[in-house]
Amino acid sequence: MTTQRPLRADAERSVRAILEAAERVLSRDPAASMEQIAEAAGVARATVHRRFTTRQALLDAMATDVVRQLDALIDEARPETAPPLVALHRITAGVLRVKLAWPFAMAWSMDPTSPLAEGQARIATRCDALLLRAQADGHLPPNTDLPWTRRVYYALLGEAAHTPTDIPDPDTLATLVLNTLLHGVGPRT
Amino acid sequence: MTTQRPLRADAERSVRAILEAAERVLSRDPAASMEQIAEAAGVARATVHRRFTTRQALLDAMATDVVRQLDALIDEARPETAPPLVALHRITAGVLRVKLAWPFAMAWSMDPTSPLAEGQARIATRCDALLLRAQADGHLPPNTDLPWTRRVYYALLGEAAHTPTDIPDPDTLATLVLNTLLHGVGPRT
DNA sequence: GTGATCTGAGACAGTAGTGTTGCAGTTAGG
DNA sequence: CCTAACTGCAACACTACTGTCTCAGATCAC
Known part of the structure; x- marks a missing residue:
């Protein structure tokens, strides 16, 4: 287009x-x-x-660009070969970087009404694959509800990116997100 | 108005x-x-x-109505006297009910650009008070980041309300939300 | 029942945004 | 340097929504 x-x-x-x-x-x-x-x-x-x-064409271009960035960033994290938690941390920090720089495009490209279902699905699949590797390594319980886990992960990413503090460090935020994802906010036993 | x-x-x-x-x-x-x-x-x-x-007046009316429902629902949960986790569960289920019935009004009333900062702040304060009681009972660690905890809670509520399954039961969802909030998705040690 | 209140229907002016076009002037690139 | 590509500017037609008004008829409350 x-x-x-x-x-x-x-x-x-x-x-x-x-x-x-x-x-x-x-x-x-x-x-x-x-x-x-x-x-x-x-x-x-x-x-x-x-x-x-058209206005729509502009929005689509923004969304496409963001999805391309996400795919590239996942590639760089070596999600199939690196230790699962390491890859997860890299991806988390990368996604947060994109979210902080392109908040609107990111939200729009992941919106269910956006015309990028294909890209969304591909990224979700890659995410699931990584979560399965983490599960195999014992970082997730065997009976994990994978869709729920991914949605919680997405939600935490979205929340972390809205941090009011100025110039948040993506790596610090990534640690926060993954700690919360895996262990919640309750006391570590 | x-x-x-x-x-x-x-x-x-x-x-x-x-x-x-x-x-x-x-x-x-x-x-x-x-x-x-x-x-x-x-x-x-x-x-x-x-x-x-005006269109704005209609949106405001919807938001006001939802905030009123939330306040009422929190009252009914007895957040100052009931055991913290019990109150939290009641409130969570109640909020989910409202979210499922009034998704748009709920999102709009909690939006930062919405003209209901006062109501938002009051509800956040009541939420924090309850979280502090939970902390005092040992359900949250002493060094808890309260704002982050509350934001994670909000995010999980939002995510749970988007459950694709038909007719989700608010109490089941509330359990899911609170389990995830307190313990994450990782393995229980 | 009777008067006050509410409604539907339709017309109206006003505002704002979209997408297109033509043209004169500028800029890139072989 | 010379052409093709690109730009700003200004105008244009078009669509859509908002908010207002009037008036005849329905509905409520007392």
């Missing part, structure tokens, strides 16, 4: 500026107009429509 | 129908128009505007 033949350098710059501006503006107000996005990007409204024929 | 002198019986009925229709429609599409809401309520669009001068 967005690319047909390679764009010229300045056009490529416009695309980036628009995507980043859209993130800034929409994370503050999801109903913001194309005009507000254009203004924040420092381009004319017509230019936004030239690069993204 | 909404009530000045007691409404006539039929007007009261319209108000209820509109509120319930708004919940149905907006939980499917948060951007739905007043016309769609009116149609779902079985009244004319003008009637919606007569009862709620």
Whole structure:
């Protein structure tokens, strides 16, 4: 939808500026107009429509970009070969980085009404596979409810990314998320 | 804003129908128009505007109603006298009931951009007080991060309410939420 | 029953956003 | 350097929603 033949350098710059501006503006107000996005990007409204024929196309581009980042980040964590908890920590920190930089795109791309069911499902599957490895290593009980576990994991990620403190460290947050996921907030016996 | 002198019986009925229709429609599409809401309520669009001068007024009324339900439900759980975990279970089940019946109003009333900061804060305070009692009874460790605990609790409530299964039982869900909150998904040692 | 209140229907003006187009001027790239 | 690609600007048609108003008729409350 967005690319047909390679764009010229300045056009490529416009695309980036628009995507980043859209993130800034929409994370503050999801109903913001194309005009507000254009203004924040420092381009004319017509230019936004030239690069993204429709508002929906812009949102899709943002979501696609985020999903691509997530896939890449999971690859880098070596989820099939690294020790499960290590891979889990890497992925958690990586996802938090993306969430902190692209909160709107992230939320939208994982929304059930978003047109990225395929990407969502692929990521969920990879997540489940890693959780199964963790289970095999005894970090999860044999009778674990896998869907519930994944949903709790997602929810904790979302919550951690909303931390009010300034400039949170993704690795610290990842530790918090995984500790909470595995052991809850109750006393360690 | 909404009530000045007691409404006539039929007007009261319209108000209820509109509120319930708004919940149905907006939980499917948060951007739905007043016309769609009116149609779902079985009244004319003008009637919606007569009862709620503005779209915002309608949303506020929904949120206010939900906050009132939450306060009542917390009262009934006797959070200051009942054993902390018992009160917590009652409240959890109650909140889940409200969340299942009023998902949109609930989300909107707890949204940071919603104009109900006061109610949100009061409920958070009551929640914290109960968590402190649980801590005093040894159900939470002494060094507990209370805000994080509360946010995890909220997140788990939200996740449990999105359970895809049909007609989930609030008490079963409450047990799941509290077990996960206190012990996580890892193996019980 | 009677008057006050509420409703549906329809029309109205006003606002705001979307997506398109044409054109003159700028910029990138071979 | 010269062409093709890109941009800003301004205008345009279009759609959709909001909020208001009027009025005739239904419904409630006393």
